[in-house]
Amino acid sequence: ETGVTQTPRHLVMGMTNKKSLKCEQHLGHNAMYWYKQSAKKPLELMFVYNFKEQTENNSVPSRFSPECPNSSHLFLHLHTLQPEDSALYLCASSQEQLNQPQHFGDGTRLSIL
Amino acid sequence: AQKITQTQPGMFVQEKEAVTLDCTYDTSDPSYGLFWYKQPSSGEMIFLIYQGSYDQQNATEGRYSLNFQKARKSANLVISASQLGDSAMYFCAMREQQSGNTPLVFGKGTRLSVIA
Numbered sequence: 001e002t003g004v005t006q007t008p009r010h011l012v013m014g015m016t017n018k019k020s021l022k023c024e025q026h027l028g029h030n031a032m033y034w035y036k037q038s039a040k041k042p043l044e045l046m047f048v049y050n051f052k053e054q055t056e057n058n059s060v061p062s063r064f065s066p067e068c069p070n071s072s073h074l075f076l077h078l079h080t081l082q083p084e085d086s087a088l089y090l091c092a093s094s095q096e097q098l099n100q101p102q103h104f105g106d107g108t109r110l111s112i113l
Numbered sequence: 114a115q116k117i118t119q120t121q122p123g124m125f126v127q128e129k130e131a132v133t134l135d136c137t138y139d140t141s142d143p144s145y146g147l148f149w150y151k152q153p154s155s156g157e158m159i160f161l162i163y164q165g166s167y168d169q170q171n172a173t174e175g176r177y178s179l180n181f182q183k184a185r186k187s188a189n190l191v192i193s194a195s196q197l198g199d200s201a202m203y204f205c206a207m208r209e210q211q212s213g214n215t216p217l218v219f220g221k222g223t224r225l226s227v228i229a
Contacts, residue, residue, distance in 0.1 A: 031216075033216055041221075042219055042220065042221040042222065043204070043219040045216055045218075048216050056216065088156055090156075090158060092158070098144065098145070098146045098165070098208060098210050099146050099163060099165055101148055101160040101163060102148075102158075102160075102216070102217050103160065104150075104157060104158035104159075105157070106155070106156060106157045107156040107157065109156065
């Protein structure tokens with residue numbers, strides 16, 4: 001059990017669909033993150049939430065919309081995605097301390113048709 | 114400029130042998146932390162080991178150890194007695210303290226293949 005749970009594990013959607021990815025952590029962490037991992041590319045940080053407030057948005061297209069209703073839950077709302085958005089989306093959480101690792105979920109493997 | 118550089122896209126090692134995965138980093142912050150993660154083909158990112166910039170000794174966790182050379186800005190991961198289950202992607206990452214703690218920045222990773 002990782003402590004960070006992501007659902008769904010796999011998602012196939014068309015470009016006109018709207019879907020949401022969910023992330024939940026029960027580790028008492030105060031920061032949560034969304035990363036995108038494409039084939040042959042390094043992990044790309046998308047969004048950071050600290051105490052429910054968005055503190056970082058790395059020039060992510062508006063078709064990705066994050067939501068953090070509380071410090072335990074993080075969503076990534078998806079709409080009108082493009083084929084190049086197919087990737088593994090990883091959620092992570094951590095205490096915002098220098099020596100604390102980020103704990104990752106198992107990821108959602110997203111395929112856009 | 115890249116903050117984390119992993120120069121080995123792929124590495125092979127014989128089972129039971131030791132292997133070193135390279136990582137160099139770039140920062141002007143005197144206070145930072147270095148992390149190594151393992152990512153099997155199933156996708157989850159597993160935290161392995163941490164080294165703080167002020168730590169006097171190299172970090173060790175079981176079969177994992179970190180060869181930390183601060184002046185060279187390198188933090189190589191050493192895996193001793195490799196096992197078939199060690200085959201995975203390995204990522205080096207850094208967090209800088211600066212005015213507040215920042216998210217981890219990851220390198221591109223090294224794919225390790227352990228051969229029987």
